[in-house]
Amino acid sequence: MARRWLSAFLVVMLLALAGCGSSKAPETQGTDSTQGAAENSKTEQPKDVEISFYYPVAVGGPLTKIIDNMVAEFTKANPHIKVKPVFSGNYADTLTKVQTQIQGGSIPEVAVLLSTDIYTLVDQDAIIPLNDLIKADKDGAEYLADFYPAFMANSQIGDTTYGIPFQRSMVVMYYNKDLLAKAGYTNPPKNWDELVDAAKKITDTANGVWGIKIPSDGYPYWLTQGFAIQSGKNLMSSDGAEVYFNSQENIKGLTFWKDLAYTHKVMPEGVIAWTAAPTDFISGKVGMIYHSSGSLANITANAKFPFGVAFLPAGEKGFGSPTGGGNFYVFKGISKEKEQAAWQFIRFMTEPARIAQWGLDTGYVAPRKAAWETQVMKDAAAKDPNVLVARDQLQYAAAELSVHNNPQIYKVYGNQLQAIITGQSDVKTAVDAAQKEAEAILAPFKK
Amino acid sequence: MQQRRNSASVPVLIILGLMAAAWVIPLLWTFATSLRPSDQSVAVGSWLTTDMTLANFQRALDYAPFGQYLINTVIIVVGILVMQLITATLAGYVFARMNFPGRDLIFLLFLLQLMVPAEALVVPNYTTIRLLKLVDNPLAIMLPYVASAFGTFLIRQTFRQVPKELEEASVIDGCSTMQTLWHVFIPLARPTLVAFGLVSVSYHWNNFFWPMIVTNDPARRPLTVGLALFAKAVEAGADWSLVTAGTVIVILPLLAVFLIFQRQFISSFMQSGIK
């Protein structure tokens, strides 16, 4: 008996091995067949659709839970649309995952990705312009106009809208009021000179206390971009085909940044971890940090001392900070029905009250003006004025570095920034090298 | 050998002791941190506090579906092992006992796999998996590892030592090749198969790179990939008590099995070495 059984088993295994490729194939395509028929009956009875929604988490707090709840509310309001939320790591991981999915032929419907991925996604023919969907809505034009222009800068190419701002942020400065008070400051430093002065007074290396920390591992270009803007010139052209890494303005800004560590000795040398900065701040070991406005909720929840949020200190040409964070994108190659469902989902997620609450839960800057008029936001702002700082800084904000072939540009520029802050090379050499490499990468996109 | 009976000298013992401390402190510190309230995760001071808590584990489990990850890992590990044992036993038997045209060429094929590990070939292999539409399917994680040259050689080595007479006796009894394999060879090779099994299981339990590339769906991730994403998500606030709790959840099962079956583990690894 046993002998026969073994032979049979082996044969089955062989067949299973040989057949495994083809037998699974229908699974991924299963939903497609129902779509053609559904297209005509759009308004009548909504067919069930399922869309997947990829999103990253880049700031603290159990955001996956909040997202799950928002998705559940959406499904309750729109029972025929099933949204499958997919948490996929940080922004870079999510982009990689989404792109990999697209190459693999199973296209996600909607995702939150960095607003700066816009060129990358358009170049790869991955996303659709949203103009038609906006136009089809009765209140479409008003809806679009309600978003702050600074956030729309990274969401449109020319007149074409590709992204809808969702979890948008900005670089802001968090300061420890106790430590600043000890240094004789009741208000946060307003400009670079005051920043250095205050930081010097706070720094007490014997006890491990630093004046300031500006992270430089995950998004070094972003946290240092403010220095260039404050010096009067942003890092790229508006068509995404040119960068200005070795401009006088950027050299001036980056020199100031490097001097904080190497000349004034108010910031630790070397690369500072994005993740460690808030923890250090919370444990009272640093006077000021530059970080995402999105870290507000985390810091508010954990800091055991009075702290404040302030504009980034002004340079020669005034205040300035890059916007940041993620936009909604809708992907190409999905059925009209799914496009519509994805758009409905986006509209739902960006309703003023909802996005206001999302901002309060996370610390992201609600990107719509109407959100700031909601009662929930007004109450929160009355209780904690820190909530308003990022929005007020918006008037000085500029677009975040975003060009064609963005991941590679980030990599070459980020590398050179790290070379500067680890003391491997001087500012001029580093930015010249970055500029040269970047120009080679951007050459195919020059018109 | 002679030395075995000697005991280590005192200075050597001290060196060993210090090194052992360096080896075990990371683990103990991780355990200790995972048990501390999150607002004290980085507090300077003693390791153990009076207000130790399991809350971090609850939070970690709320945060990420570690239970699902565990199931996925078990499916992958068991699937790979079963398929490896089948292919490697068949191939090991052929190489140990049969002669046929092209034998050397096919042997070389196996050798090549030993030399070029699957990790080096992720780019073209990913293309293949995509074409087969297997992304997010546990099979995608398993397939490149199913034909194990290492297992084949190990099993061939053992099979070669099976006395001819036993095999002949079995054939005289009227057993076919398959039956001989099942009744004579496999029982005799059991220690080798167990050793190979343990090595394979711990290798694939710990594998990260390839599973990360071929899984997108959180419901399909194995423990290692889940942990990496978890640590990255949590790291935004560097909530170390949460990260260490997640780490402990991931390492505990294998560590517990290891401590219980220590002897078997160590001798298996000694016997089989590679991977």
Place this chain on the structure above:
Amino acid sequence: MAEPVVQPKRKATAPKRGTVSTGWWRPYLMLSPAIVLLLAFTIYPMLAAGYMSFFKINLATKQQMVFNGIANYKDLLASPAFHTVMKNTVLFAFGTVPFSLGLAMFLAIQLNKQFKLSGIFRTLFFYPTVIPMMSAATIWLFMYTPQYGIINRFLGFFGIPDINFLGSSTWALPAIMMMTVWKDAGYFMLFYLAGLQNLPTELYEAAELDGANGWVQFRRLTFPLLMPTTLFVSTVSLINSFKTVDQLFLMTGGGPNNATNLLLFNLWELAFSFHDKGMAATLTVVLVVILLILAIIQNQWVDKKIHYN
């Protein structure tokens, strides 16, 4: 460590009676599952990578299969990033391999003796082998953190100022190397323990009679006798170091300024972050060639040494 014990001395044996099914196809059928998978996931990908390496395949610039001759190889060899990555990989290999091996040999020789704690010591040095590299990475990421990481606290105890291990271009690679040695030394220790148990006792007894003490015994007997093991383990660990990648994802992301960017991580970046598949295929070919060369060296070397033994 399976050394050949039985020499194959005959061809197919089966008596005629009762072997109804010994068709010529039988060995092929039995090998077929393994062969199919080896062809699909070892041979084919090598050929495919070779083929793809002559094309520009870049999603970002929308170039799909544009024939490019050997330009990919030229570009790769000329790119400073590739040089950095190769330099790092070689540094990493030559930093971790001798260190792990030396440590492993020391531990094995000491723990081969039976004393009260030897079993516990073996366990303590071996356990990192059974935990995932990814968990080791979270643990060490925490340990290396400035200010509250345990290493900096320990150094602070001696008045040494904070070292930003993973954030410094000088320290980052050694830091990754250190955690790798921690993870691997116990594993290699086992190879040596196995090697030691195969050493001939008589030689040591003779040496004792000659009055050779521990160090002389080590230099004259143990070390040379362990040579086959050392060569074997060194190629295993060398190959391992060329496929090091897991910990980089979590600990450094290849930074700062590529200081910890190793071959396989760079390969992943090219393929899955920059979407430059042509370049990634080219780098795959380079990696495969390196691995094959290592394997050939191992075969030549190790086989000879074992035979001399």
